[in-house]
Amino acid sequence: RVIASAALETPAYAFASDDPDLTSAVFGVIELDKKKFKDSKSITVVNKSSKTQTYNVKYIPATEIPGATYSLSDRSVTLKAGKSTKIKVTLEIDAKKYAKTMDPTMDRTQLGLPRAWVSDVSGRVELTSSTAPTLRVPVHAAPKLVSDMKVDDSIEFKKGATTAKVELEGDDIRAGKGDTQVVSLVSAFELGASSPRQGKSLDSTPGGREMDLQYVGAASTAPTTGVANGLLNFGISTWGNWAHLAGGTEVDIEIDTNGDGVADFLVYNTTADGVDLDFVATYDMRTFKQVD
Known part of the structure; x- marks a missing residue:
């Protein structure tokens, strides 16, 4: 229920200092390694x-992540007529305690399929007064664990050998338990093409950096499983993180099976109604029918 008159009757108002147009204090998507994270935002009142107006200040959580906490610089604020003040909101995260929790209001499955979701730690900073309407400023952050792995620049094959081990070094991910567990994965692809990072002007285009190709490769299981049961996988790396794997940021892969320079199949990333998952669809370019 919205009490619109309260917005007109309130003697004070509050907003995120860095982005008053959006009101909310947003820390954004935070990539975590094994170190502890700490950052602050401010709310202007x-x-x-x-x-003179006096408000009690507290944070009320809505969704939580193990190891992530918000703290406030003030428990109460007093403002003289026509004056303003700032409240610092500090987010601290211990990556070692992280688990990929889900908003309790969300269903874990959709149409019988396990749901994909982004964990977030969110709530609101609430300012209460005995003589004035309550002020609320939403606070949101979406922390996620990221691995930091590397391999040597070269691989040594022993004389007569057709295989060699690739040694991985760095920080992997294994956190949480059950369906809240996060585990890092690695795949190998044969490099097909690479592209340098485009100029800074691309950053002014929404979705531009996340569609700026870095590496493109392919891999197949056919040599070990046989052609009939083989899988062909494509790997794509871009110079920016994808906000969404489909929709406006679609990647098209054209497959030429007979070498005539004309695409016989089209593979692209897409979505499906009613499911928070990203899919890959394959179409026969001769019949324009979906085959996978």
């Missing part, structure tokens, strides 16, 4: 009335 303005007293537009002709009287």
